[in-house]
Amino acid sequence: MALTGPETPIGILDAPFDSALSERYLVYALSTITARSLPDVRDGLKPVHRRLLWAMRLLKLDPAQGYKKCARVVGDVIGKYHPHGDQSVYDAMVRLAQDFALRYPLVDGQGNFGNIDGDNAAAYRYTEARLTQVAIDLMDGLDEDAVAYRPTYNGEEQEPELFPGLFPNLLANGAAGIAVGMATSIPPHNAAELLDAAIALVDDRAADVLAYVRGPDFPTGGLVVDPPAVIAESYRTGRGSFRVRARWTVEREKGGGWQAVVSEIPYGVQKGKLIEGIAALINDKKLPILADVRDESDAVVRIVLEPRSRTVDAGVLMDGLFRLTDLEVRVPLNLNVLDHERTPRVMSLQQALAAWVDHQFVVLDRRTRHRLSKIADRIELLDGYLVAYLNLDRVIEIIRTEDEPKAVMIAEFDLTDRQAEAILNMRLRSLRRLEEFEIRKDRDALAKERAGLEALLESPVKQRNRMKRDLAKVRDRYGQETALGARRTTVEEAAPTRDIPLEAMIEREPITVILSQRGWIRALRGHADLGAADTLKFKEGDGPAFAFHAQTTDKLLLAAANGRFYTLAADKLPGGRGFGEPVRATVDLAGDVGIVALLKGVREGRLLVAATDGRGFVVPVADVLAETRKGKTVLTPRAGAQLKLVRPIAPADDYVAAIGDNRKMLVFPLAELVEMTRGQGLQLQRFRDGGLSDARTFVFADGLSWPMGGDSGRTRTETDLSAWRAARGAAGRMPPTGFPRDNRFG
Incomplete structure (x- = not known):
């Protein structure tokens, strides 16, 4: 709108459009990067996940407590902490409960939370949830001032900026997100291996974490088949991908037959869509050596693949399926996270683990200082109680005779306000003689604990020893000998999928190839009689140039007078109805260049x-042999x-x-x-x-x-x-x- 007055009206900002747009978009971009899409390297969570777990904690949804409706949790989250859509918050909560999506689920769901087939979860009014022990470990220390708190979006509540627990959630559960101009993709790993590597980093930040972390550990199992050098390079740079295959075995049947059974599928692949893709291969005859696919899954995955005949090589069949379906996928690695300064950057595996260990030392320091302050407060009260016991008769006299006994006790016994208030609030039963011994015993224990904590703060060596002990305790809980901690994904190098023989990709059928003098080509079904009039039918003025028997699996060579050779796939030739199609429409062959030969191309010949x-x-x-329309000179x-x-x-x-x-x-x-x-x-x-x-x-x-x-x-x-x-x-x-x-x- 054009401004006609000499001055800009009130409420309208006169600014260049491009700068105004870029400033506003930059604010949006930074908000998306730092407050929505990228996880924090210290706890591996995005704000929505952190707020979900925090709200569930305040609702006392501990593993030992009963479940509560997810609608209640979602309502608290969007009403107090996360002013976004309820469906997006519930979707985030559902993922935290799916044992096929998260290696170590943080939410224990009851009801329909979706499945590996790709079915969605039920509405939040039907499902219930509570926290898992993993989530409790991740939030351990929130009551001990281990992390800073900040006001919620409306200023009515407080929420933690991050979680302090000794569970390496970022790498254990992974993360994925798309921000503005950047993205993150972190596969899950085995917590026991990560904790072993973290213990090694406590003493030596240059320790090789790859000596402990073998590779990703997906909740759906499978096999990582990349060479160790490729895996190491991906972890060194923080960027790369992992080739993940399904786990399969051969089941022998009576009479010599067999079938391939897939028991684990790659991470992130929906079983329903996978089976649909395999069925489409069968219907389109793109893999004729595969006869049928059946889904016999219940609580565990069981996909049965039946070969066309017992003579089919199982390795060739599976190589074909690995190449053509999602039985083999690439899981990307882009270790893009927010560091301790909330700055997004791509880290190596070593840097990410080291940053998490550094955060744990900060947490240890804060928890220690918090405990020291609590001890100081308690000792202060206990000292006041001891003064009261030593001067019990005088204290009782003051309370009985003085109108303001608190001020008199403070002045007479040199007490603090808290000590005097505590003495006045003492029950009469606490005045027994035995209580004095308990107070002295309690005070001595606290004094001893305080001395140990002060020594801990002053000694980096003791801090490292304490950190290793704490990490070892958590590691025992998630050790590979436990049901939850046992490694599910096998890391073993495997050769790339072999080139599938043409016979396996195309159903072998006999055909008769006919090329006319004017360049019209067609393929009749079967091996027709080349001398029969019905076989060699042509348009008026046209006649036979080449005719021979072949198979649909053959490659045909077309040689032109200019010395170029073109390759035709026999199974792609037009059918025998009519007069066929011009061969020059299939290859880039000029109309004035003659055709010298058409013959079967035997690769070894x-x-x-x-x-x-x-x-x-x-x-x-x-x-x-050439693969393009242009042929080969x-x-x-x-x-x-x-x-x-x-x-x-x-x-x-x-x-x-x-x-x-x-x-x-x-x-x-x-x-x-x-x-x-x-x-x-x-x-x-x-x-x-x-x-x-x-x-x-x-x-x-x-x-x-x-x-x-x-x-x-x-x-x-x-x-x-x-x-x-x-x-x-x-x-x-x-x-x-x-x-x-x-x-x-x-």
């Missing part, structure tokens, strides 16, 4: 390729020449026969021809005029065969080839009598 000018070479099929013909032929080489072939347009034939050893992956090659045969007509490889000892004319189907074999045998590059001589007039070997 070799090919003889040659140009019209008689130059050629041998190329392995594996080096010809193999032969680079000289100016004026183009690719003439592509011939498969049988394993036993040892000679090459070549014939030119001038009807001169040459035979020379195959060993004289170079093997390469790209280029022009060597001269097969020298021509005075014309070029190369045909060439092929054969077994010299068996002679050279060619089809005879007509429809007889007979062949003729010339066994004595000494007249045509010469060195590569020779001119050759006229072929044997009866050789086809088209100068082709057939």
Whole structure:
């Protein structure tokens, strides 16, 4: 809105829009980072989780007490501490109670709190909850001034800034969150291993924590299969990921059959969606060696995978499932946390544990000083009681005769106001003689405790010893010999998933491949009769160019006149109905470039390729296969020449026969021809005029065969080839009598 007056009206701030917007967005961003999305390195909690546990503590929802409705807890949280939506608070509470989401649940839920299938929890009016012992350990010390408190958002209550307990919650339970411009993702770990590492860090901050922490420990188990070096690098930088696989076994059946049973799935994977994904693979025939999947889970996960036949290799089947489904996932590590100054930064595992240990020393100092103040207050009162016992008759006289006995006792016995008030509040039964001995005994014990605490504050060595003892006690509670503390995830290196054989990915079926002269390709089901009229149907003016039998698992090689080779998947060819589709729509082949050959590509085989000018070479099929539409350049013909032929080489072939347009034939050893992956090659045969007509490889000892004319189907074999045998590059001589007039070997 334009301002017409000379001065800015009251209530309107005249400021550049970009600066005003950036300042307000920065405030929002900082609030999201520091007060919502990132956990504190000292207790591993976000504000919503901390407020939930604090509210439950004030409601006295201890493990030994009864449950209370979650609606009551959520109401207290949003009414007193966390002014946000009730559903978001309840969702956070539900996650704290899910034993498949948290390694060490902080809330003990009663009712439907969701499941590993991905089903949501019931509404908070139906569910009940209380704290777990883990949460109690995490909040231990809140009554001893172990941490600072701050006012709530409305100033009516107080809430702790963080929790002081000796449970390493950040790494034990992990965290995940997305802030503005940054995120965090911390997988859960084994508490016993973390506490062992923390005990080592108490004495030596340079101690290698990886000697104790083997890797993540997920609540859903599974296997971490990364190499130790990869895990160590992730922990060193605070960034990386862990490759997590499902745990599976093979169950043998009578008769030789078997089935694979998955008993643990990767962390964060919903079982229902996982099974849907596997079922989709079966329906889409993307993994034909898998016949069926069944969910037989109850309290424990049990997913049964049935192979297509008993001859299927279990390792190949599972490798296929690891590659194609969430039976293997990557769990990210981004150890981005708020440090003790509330500054977000990415820490290494060593730094995060060291920061937690430093926090525990601060807590120890605060709890010790708090206890000293309590002891001082108690000793002050006990000293007053002793004065009263030593002067009991005079104290009774003062109380009976004086209108203001408190002031008189303070003046006469040099008491403090608290001591005098305590004496006046004493019961008559406390005046017995035995009570005096109890008071002296109590005072001596407190004095001894005070001396020990003062020595503790003055001695770093004693502080370290005390810290190690306290950590050891907690470690015993979560030791790996306990049900809760036992490691669930196995850390063992495994090879990457193998390339799945093509036969396992595609259902093997016979087909007949037909390519017309105009470049229309199709695949008929089954091995059709190549001589039948119904098989070779074409559009008017078109005719057959190539036709042969193949399998859907084959790779087909298409060679163009410019020397480029293209790879076609036999299972992706258009069906046999109609006339097919233009092959040039599948690969990037210009319309003016002719097609020289279409054949099955046997990966272990070799090919003889040659140009019209008689130059050629041998190329392995594996080096010809291409995965892109653009294909791969193999032969680079000289100016004026183009690719003439592509011939498969049988394993036993040892000679090459070549014939030119001038009807001169040459035979020379195959060993004289170079093997390469790209280029022009060597001269097969020298021509005075014309070029190369045909060439092929054969077994010299068996002679050279060619089809005879007509429809007889007979062949003729010339066994004595000494007249045509010469060195590569020779001119050759006229072929044997009866050789086809088209100068082709057939």
